[in-house]
Amino acid sequence: MALLEVSGLTVSFPTPDGAVQAVRGLSFDVERGRTLGIVGESGSGKSVSTQALMGLVRGAEVAGSALFEGRQLIGMPAEELRRLRGAEISMIFQDPLSSLHPLYTVGWQIVELIRIHEPFVGKAQARKRAAELLGLVGIPQPERRVDDYPHQFSGGMRQRAMIAMALALNPKLIIADEPTTALDATVQAQILDLMMRLQKEFDTALIMITHDLGVIADIADEVLVMYAGKPVERAGRRDLYYRPHHPYTVGLLESVPSTTGAKERLKPVPGQPPSLLRPPSGCTFHPRCPYVMSRCRREEPPLMGEPGHQSACWLPLDVVGLGPEAARRREEESS
Amino acid sequence: MRPLLRVTDVRKYFPIREGLFVQKEVGRVHAVDGVSLEVRAGETLGIVGESGCGKSTLARCITGLYPVTSGSIEFDGDPRREVQMIFQDPYGSLNPRRRIGSIIADPLVIHRVGTKAERRRRVQELMELVGLNPEHFNRFPAEFSGGQRQRIGIARALALRPRLVVCDEPVSALDVSIQAQVINLLKDLQAELGLTYVFIAHDLSVVRYVSDRVAVMYLGRIVETAAGEDLYKLPRHPYTNALLSAASVADPDLSARRERIVLTGDVPSPIAPPSGCRFHPRCPKAMPKCVTDDPRLLAQGRPEGGHLAACHFPVEPGERLGSEKAQIEQESTEPHLEKGGGT
Numbered sequence: 001m002a003l004l005e006v007s008g009l010t011v012s013f014p015t016p017d018g019a020v021q022a023v024r025g026l027s028f029d030v031e032r033g034r035t036l037g038i039v040g041e042s043g044s045g046k047s048v049s050t051q052a053l054m055g056l057v058r059g060a061e062v063a064g065s066a067l068f069e070g071r072q073l074i075g076m077p078a079e080e081l082r083r084l085r086g087a088e089i090s091m092i093f094q095d096p097l098s099s100l101h102p103l104y105t106v107g108w109q110i111v112e113l114i115r116i117h118e119p120f121v122g123k124a125q126a127r128k129r130a131a132e133l134l135g136l137v138g139i140p141q142p143e144r145r146v147d148d149y150p151h152q153f154s155g156g157m158r159q160r161a162m163i164a165m166a167l168a169l170n171p172k173l174i175i176a177d178e179p180t181t182a183l184d185a186t187v188q189a190q191i192l193d194l195m196m197r198l199q200k201e202f203d204t205a206l207i208m209i210t211h212d213l214g215v216i217a218d219i220a221d222e223v224l225v226m227y228a229g230k231p232v233e234r235a236g237r238r239d240l241y242y243r244p245h246h247p248y249t250v251g252l253l254e255s256v257p258s259t260t261g262a263k264e265r266l267k268p269v270p271g272q273p274p275s276l277l278r279p280p281s282g283c284t285f286h287p288r289c290p291y292v293m294s295r296c297r298r299e300e301p302p303l304m305g306e307p308g309h310q311s312a313c314w315l316p317l318d319v320v321g322l323g324p325e326a327a328r329r330r331e332e333e334s335s
Numbered sequence: 336m337r338p339l340l341r342v343t344d345v346r347k348y349f350p351i352r353e354g355l356f357v358q359k360e361v362g363r364v365h366a367v368d369g370v371s372l373e374v375r376a377g378e379t380l381g382i383v384g385e386s387g388c389g390k391s392t393l394a395r396c397i398t399g400l401y402p403v404t405s406g407s408i409e410f411d412g413d414p415r416r417e418v419q420m421i422f423q424d425p426y427g428s429l430n431p432r433r434r435i436g437s438i439i440a441d442p443l444v445i446h447r448v449g450t451k452a453e454r455r456r457r458v459q460e461l462m463e464l465v466g467l468n469p470e471h472f473n474r475f476p477a478e479f480s481g482g483q484r485q486r487i488g489i490a491r492a493l494a495l496r497p498r499l500v501v502c503d504e505p506v507s508a509l510d511v512s513i514q515a516q517v518i519n520l521l522k523d524l525q526a527e528l529g530l531t532y533v534f535i536a537h538d539l540s541v542v543r544y545v546s547d548r549v550a551v552m553y554l555g556r557i558v559e560t561a562a563g564e565d566l567y568k569l570p571r572h573p574y575t576n577a578l579l580s581a582a583s584v585a586d587p588d589l590s591a592r593r594e595r596i597v598l599t600g601d602v603p604s605p606i607a608p609p610s611g612c613r614f615h616p617r618c619p620k621a622m623p624k625c626v627t628d629d630p631r632l633l634a635q636g637r638p639e640g641g642h643l644a645a646c647h648f649p650v651e652p653g654e655r656l657g658s659e660k661a662q663i664e665q666e667s668t669e670p671h672l673e674k675g676g677g678t
Contacts, residue, residue: 042510184386185578186581193595193597213585218590241587255512255514256540257544259589261563261567263544268514268516270516
């Protein structure tokens with residue numbers, strides 16, 4: 001049994017114009033000690049899906065199933081879910097400044113977290129643990145810095161402090177939502193290194209949500225690509241980068257400049273993401289897909305393939321990869 | 336040949352004032368601290384660096400949005416009309432209450448170009464040029480997506496037919512697939528209109544893709560500059576090495592093969608920059624000389640190659656930058672925490 005098993009998750013927001021279907025049928029598993037990367041662009045539903053699992057989305061209608069060690073998260077009473085958050089599943093967000101309270105010291109906030117979940121731990125002991133945690137994530141002079149306020153930390157140090165908080169209760173699963181997006185390249189490298197090192201050490205499972213294909217390439221074991229509220233491809237890391245199947249994944253990979261410095265014209269995905277109020281018929285990606293077939297406009301493709309590599313696309317499963325040869329095959333099949 | 340833009344020893348300091356009634360200057364942020372560069376007509380100069388390195392301040396000095404503290408900026412033409420800027424934030428840089436037609440026409444109105452009808456024609460021409468539907472000039476910014484708003488900003492920047500366009504992080508707020516659309520547009524416009532770009536970004540692969548030459552900034556200074564491929568293939572400054580090795584690439588095998596130079600600590604404060612070489616407190620190669628002597632930008636390799644670096648001990652081809660400091664940090668942060676610390 002996987003640590004977290006999500007199946008058929010849907011999240012929709014009622015609005016006067018109708019329901020915004022932010023997530024429309026998402027299924028994935030996360031194994032202990034493994035990293036699942038969820039990649040997608042704005043509005044793909046990558047953030048809202050995990051927030052919905054944790055009961056952090058107000059006003060949304062959430063349905064489906066999410067079993068965490070066999071316990072159903074969807075519909076779990078708020079109080080029970082609150083006890084789970086932080087202790088067994090913790091979250092790291094993009095902007096550490098808005099996740100830390102500006103008027104309390106960083107140490108106080110970690111102590112508070114520890115003592116809420118473990119009321120029998122003494123104040124002094126909790127403070128000692130807070131300092132140890134700050135040291136663990138590489139904050140210099142943790143004994144002293146534990147009494148600093150968030151504004152006295154740099155951006156990278158704040159994100160380290162957030163990681164310290166996420167680790168404080170030794171959770172089984174960490175959900176990191178764009179944790180390095182606000183950081184500079186050299187700091188991002190430090191934070192990713194740190195997260196991978198700590199993950200190995202504590203055998204924590206990690207869900208890394210990001211728009212950055214570079215971060216995913218560094219850290220993920222499995223990758224889930226989302227588009228307009230749906231998973232479109234799911235594969236091991238190397239398969240996803242070197243043998244992508246779904247035209248959207250191919251489009252994403254071809255949108256970034258080459259790593260060799262070649263200056264061929266970039267191949268962007270044409271058009272804009274669809275409205276989630278009225279998603280297109282059939283395959284949601286068909287209006288932007290260069291290989292669209294008539295079937296794509298009528299029928300919505302499910303995730304198909306082997307357990308290790310699945311794609312929601314009507315193109316034959318052996319049409320994989322990047323480059324002119326793969327493009328020729330795709331074109332041939334779709335004409 | 337005369338360059339289109341010549342920046343000579345430009346400094347921009349921001350005073351820090353304290354006091355309730357009498358504002359006393361207690362310090363200065365050295366945002367840009369002695370930058371010289373040249374941009375030739377038709378080329379793209381990329382400027383990379385991390386937050387706080389002064390790249391955006393430099394951009395604003397070049398476009399005249401900030402007066403410089405000292406130094407000179409010479410432009411071969413009319414700097415008020417022929418130097419324009421594209422901003423990072425497609426949401427914050429457009430007034431939400433104004434129709435996009437009037438936003439794009441702003442520079443024309445300010446410089447009193449044409450009659451109302453002529454301006455309307457020009458706006459529609461510009462919208463067409465950047466790939467927007469010209470019939471949408473009566474719409475508000477909120478009706479456009481991020482990528483389309485960036486196109487509106489580009490149309491506005493092009494209204495006065497500029498020769499130099501300073502692009503400050505023009506694609507970093509956009510989604511990957513939209514980024515590529517805007518980059519292609521900027522390249523097409525450059526070819527079509529013969530534009531010159533100063534392209535500022537923190538994304539190294541985007542800068543490499545668009546630039547002919549690249550300058551790397553650290554704490555208000557240019558530490559290295561070279562033709563794009565020279566810089567990426569053989570970086571000489573240790574900071575450039577670290578920056579390039581830190582950037583994530585969308586290629587798992589390449590990423591696993593690469594040796595990362597993990598820098599320790601944070602960028603020092605630009606209020607009191609370090610003595611000597613500003614990079615010395617974080618540099619894996621730092622020597623006593625680096626603490627005392629400020630290195631000048633000197634030619635690396637063939638002098639005519641235009642590869643300059645400000646370092647006393649430039650990185651040699653094939654040299655591996657030992658990350659001893661990183662190891663020290665790792666040792667000091669070895670976990671003292673018992674596993675399962677909940678009991």
